Amino acid sequence: MTGLLKSEGNLLIALIVAAIAIPLEHSLAESGQTVALIASVALIGVIILVSLRVAHHAEVLAEKVGEPYGTMILTLSAVLVEVVILAIMLGHSHNPTLARDTIYSAVMLDINGIIGVAAILGGLKHGEQPYNDASGKTYIVMIMTGMGVSMLVPEFIPVAHWKAYSLFSIGIMIFLYAMFLRLQTTKHSYFFSYTYAGTGDENHTHGGKTAYSAAILVAGLVLIGVLAEVMSKTLGTGLEGTGIPPVFPALVVAAISASPEILTALRAALANRMQPVINIALGASLSTVVLTVPVIELISLFNDQKIHMALTPTQSIMTALTLLVAAINLNDGQTNAIEGTTHFVLFCAFIMLSLLGL
Numbered sequence: 001m002t003g004l005l006k007s008e009g010n011l012l013i014a015l016i017v018a019a020i021a022i023p024l025e026h027s028l029a030e031s032g033q034t035v036a037l038i039a040s041v042a043l044i045g046v047i048i049l050v051s052l053r054v055a056h057h058a059e060v061l062a063e064k065v066g067e068p069y070g071t072m073i074l075t076l077s078a079v080l081v082e083v084v085i086l087a088i089m090l091g092h093s094h095n096p097t098l099a100r101d102t103i104y105s106a107v108m109l110d111i112n113g114i115i116g117v118a119a120i121l122g123g124l125k126h127g128e129q130p131y132n133d134a135s136g137k138t139y140i141v142m143i144m145t146g147m148g149v150s151m152l153v154p155e156f157i158p159v160a161h162w163k164a165y166s167l168f169s170i171g172i173m174i175f176l177y178a179m180f181l182r183l184q185t186t187k188h189s190y191f192f193s194y195t196y197a198g199t200g201d202e203n204h205t206h207g208g209k210t211a212y213s214a215a216i217l218v219a220g221l222v223l224i225g226v227l228a229e230v231m232s233k234t235l236g237t238g239l240e241g242t243g244i245p246p247v248f249p250a251l252v253v254a255a256i257s258a259s260p261e262i263l264t265a266l267r268a269a270l271a272n273r274m275q276p277v278i279n280i281a282l283g284a285s286l287s288t289v290v291l292t293v294p295v296i297e298l299i300s301l302f303n304d305q306k307i308h309m310a311l312t313p314t315q316s317i318m319t320a321l322t323l324l325v326a327a328i329n330l331n332d333g334q335t336n337a338i339e340g341t342t343h344f345v346l347f348c349a350f351i352m353l354s355l356l357g358l
Contacts, residue, residue, distance in 0.1 A: 008216070010049040014223050017046045021230045029233040037238030043231040044252060047224055048259050051081050054220035055260025057213035064210050072184070075283040077217060082106065082257035082288060083295050084225045089232040089249065090299060096308045099296040100151065101250030104315050105354075106288045107143070109258045111322055112347035114265045114281040119340025122269030128334040129274040134191040136330030139282035142180055144323055146173065146289040155310035162306050169309075170294040177290040194275035245357040258284070274335050314358045322346055
């Protein structure tokens with residue numbers, strides 16, 4: 001019992017915080033900006049702690065089922081965290097650009113942040129790191145298609161037809177991901193795997209029972225939803241009038257959902273296993289686009305409130321640059337520190353533009 005409490009300490013802390021925060025939800029939001037901001041920072045930290053445990057148990061399940069199902073579980077768990085938080089935040093305040101900015105931020109963080117840092121660290125330690133180039137090519141073209149249809153084309157859709165195009169986006173994104181999953185897990189499953197020998201994989205295994213990990217994963221997602229309910233209220237009060245760029249809440253959501261992926265990817269890169277890095281970073285980007293869009297569009301239609309999914313000109317340029325650089329870098333089946341540096345520079349540009357409110 002003691003060992004269980006120790007291993008799940010993050011969840012225990014989160015349960016205590018939730019028990020304290022829920023009764024004080026309105027008081028925290030109405031006690032002034034400073035109190036609300038402190039509460040928001042604390043809640044964000046606790047949510048990240050829970051998401052790390054969710055990722056751990058997703059890794060346990062991933063090891064049980066193997067590739068490509070393993071990476072699919074890892075990326076879906078991260079996207080579920082993102083969707084839960086987004087849905088709750090949108091339920092409390094109508095922010096028509098929150099979903100768009102979150103998806104955009106997640107793609108920048110996954111592709112430029114994770115791949116950039118992982119390729120730099122792995123490249124400096126191991127030199128060129130191999131992976132199956134078919135996975136990179138497949139992911140990139142799928143992400144291009146998903147973002148193009150759901151986040152570039154809407155700029156040209158007349159306001160009078162937004163509901164029709166929302167319904168189309170929901171259906172076509174579900175179709176796109178369903179086809180991808182079917183091919184990823186059947187005829188083209190070998191696209192997303194690579195055989196490594198003597199790279200220290202045995203040092204990165206987790207023990208644990210499948211049923212227990214599945215139960216904790218679900219419980220963690222529920223707990224994140226509860227904490228996000230309070231955070232969404234305190235964050236709005238805490239940021240009001242501070243001059244912080246409006247994209248900040250989207251960055252918070254993207255960072256929370258990506259935090260476990262970053263650790264997993266960096267461990268894999270340092271162990272000279274680049275395939276999991278590619279699968280995690282690009283798989284998370286694809287899942288974020290084609291799974292978050294239908295959920296947010298459904299919420300928009302249900303509430304009869306139009307949301308802005310079309311990228312801004314600055315976001316469009318950064319997205320095009322990112323996908324073009326990724327398509328070139330991920331074309332040969334090997335990454336290196338130079339390629340990582342190009343993505344990291346784009347990530348720094350994304351952060352700078354976000355700080356400028358662009």
